[in-house]
Amino acid sequence: MKINAARLWQRLMAIAADGAIEGGGVNRQALSAEEFAAWRRVLDWAAESGFEVCSDAVGNLFIILPGVDRHAAPLLLGSHLDSQPTGGRFDGVYGVLAALEVLTSLQENAIRPTCDLIAVSWMNEEGSRFAPGMMGSAWFAGQRELAAIRACHDADGISVGEALDRLHQVFPLPRYAYSQSPAAYFELHIEQAPLLEQANCPIGVVSGIQGKHTWQVEIRGESGHAGTVAMDTRRDALQAFTVLAGKLYQQIGQYDDRVMFTIGWLEMEPNAPSVIPQRVAFRVDLRHPDAAVLARLATLTATLIQQHSFCEVSLTPLSAAAPNTFDSGLQQQITDSAAGLNVASMPVLSAAGHDARYLATLCPTAMIFIPCRDGVSHAVSEWAEPEHVAAGAAVLLATLLSCRLPGWQLFR
């Protein structure tokens, strides 16, 4: 049996209408009207196949292909429907629609798994509207408190709690009711880096995810008239930022050839052309695949930020995730399944974070990557070739069909 590659591609292109922006990308941020539209579309497709659906307190969406034993631990596969403000057509949504395609193909072929097989879309993977991201998977894995998640606000002052209440009002689904941890979790995603493309290899078997620390930094200076306050008496928050960020780009961003250092978000007050800035807030994103190096760089980052300056500086850690390694048995099964389909594969490290990071704390977890053009992601030009999109879903299905763990197998 095979997945329906044409249907998967057609659905991927169709859902890109939800939040479509100029240049062919999407802006479909967590719990936005655009993500609601994508939910509606996915629920319609689930209804066509007669799948059960449910949600949970944190707004994850689950689509269920019932297994032989409805009380057994379910197997989950999926990713996320939300995007960055200038996101592309594949990041996240591909993993959700491929999971739905696997369920749909199995259903059409009347193949029943031993346990429930669940396609999932995790709430707020991206963290652009509400920071930090991966809220849905973090809560599902018991790594974050619901109250703290609900209290987060977007730039307009809307809380996750309010947005979730609205979600549940618009989509009054039954609640996710499985008491056990999942039997396993699989996530299919574009690589968001150029290694597979450079190697001309359609399948990446993901060995693990590099570690990531994020902080919010606030610099508080003093405002004043741009024409009258002598330079040597100023406490200009943007000037302080420039000195501080300059050090960070040099000492952290150029530490070695594997470090990733980004300041992607910045806010300034009062942000008026002839007023000295009194406050600059910004977010730091630091990643490294080596746990020891990451810990060292995180300490150095915090030290450099706090050493400075002629303004007051405060530092709030938002997230700190060590590098993780995926289940080696499942990695081997993906490699074998790709070989069985005559598709080349290679091991790759994930430079980006994924919900699979949190699922790996609950159950055996694996990720499959496909190439994306020039390694570009989080941009409207993000692109994956149809044959790679099809190959990824085919390998996912083949892996599931032969999937076995100690004392357990998905199909008999």
Next chain:
Amino acid sequence: MKINAARLWQRLMAIAADGAIEGGGVNRQALSAEEFAAWRRVLDWAAESGFEVCSDAVGNLFIILPGVDRHAAPLLLGSHLDSQPTGGRFDGVYGVLAALEVLTSLQENAIRPTCDLIAVSWMNEEGSRFAPGMMGSAWFAGQRELAAIRACHDADGISVGEALDRLHQVFPLPRYAYSQSPAAYFELHIEQAPLLEQANCPIGVVSGIQGKHTWQVEIRGESGHAGTVAMDTRRDALQAFTVLAGKLYQQIGQYDDRVMFTIGWLEMEPNAPSVIPQRVAFRVDLRHPDAAVLARLATLTATLIQQHSFCEVSLTPLSAAAPNTFDSGLQQQITDSAAGLNVASMPVLSAAGHDARYLATLCPTAMIFIPCRDGVSHAVSEWAEPEHVAAGAAVLLATLLSCRLPGWQLFR
């Protein structure tokens, strides 16, 4: 005869309600609902005295005390009602209300000038909502085109043209109909610097205004995923800003002890925590009292900005005003009038720009400063002492009462 110092102070405190913000300051930006409220209040006070009022195409407000010869060139005095987003209770509005107080006192004493005496509030001095500022006085002086002014937009996409049409709809006043240039212009203002306070001197006779250049700079890089794009291949627009701004703060901002260098406004895209910034736009404000030094620094600023970088950088000049010198005869009359009232005065240079800069291209022009606490302005803590507020208005009235220019005098 004297001005009514209590009435002037009471009006200053009352009008601070229009756009009041936490901490005692005001946010009353050009052509906003808050400035409309201040217009309404000033028009009500003008109506109490039975003054004529009019406006013009660019939204300046004029309140007229008729003179003996209604066809003679009028004498103007005033300032502006708009404020910075985190402005104080004195910057601008003091000069408008003091001018109104002078007219009101003359009217109450039935003293009639030889020509019409007009209190004016110039449109958009501050330039925070619509950049650059001093739109009303620049147009009045024939230094800027109305069409270009109307085409400017605020951050919400509202044009000056739309806002002006609304102003004229809400306040359908007759049009300003004087064909000659004014006979003279006087502007009273807080110093916005600490020199008068340090010298314990209540009156500053302003010798001139330091020169000012402003630019908008755009840095265009490339967005991408914060976790996957190798540091040495990035074109991070914020990183480019940091390098570029670092050079400017050092080489321009520390050039000598008289230069003023500020980046007060900055905008970033897409401004998402885990996306590499693809665009940073910012405004540069450069001032110096020496024309030759200012010209040299302006050239150096443009060169430094364009020398850089690993991103594309474009530079748009917004304004370029050389330092100017006020009429020496009027400066002497202010000094003499202060002495006649037994009030100390001293010459001061204005570090801030004012509408008087543009009026000085039309007619003999002078400015009077009073101290403000710690030299602070463009901040909610901006403060002037009631006795200084009264002294400034008293010196303004005394100067007018004896005001004479070649072949002309204001009172007979």
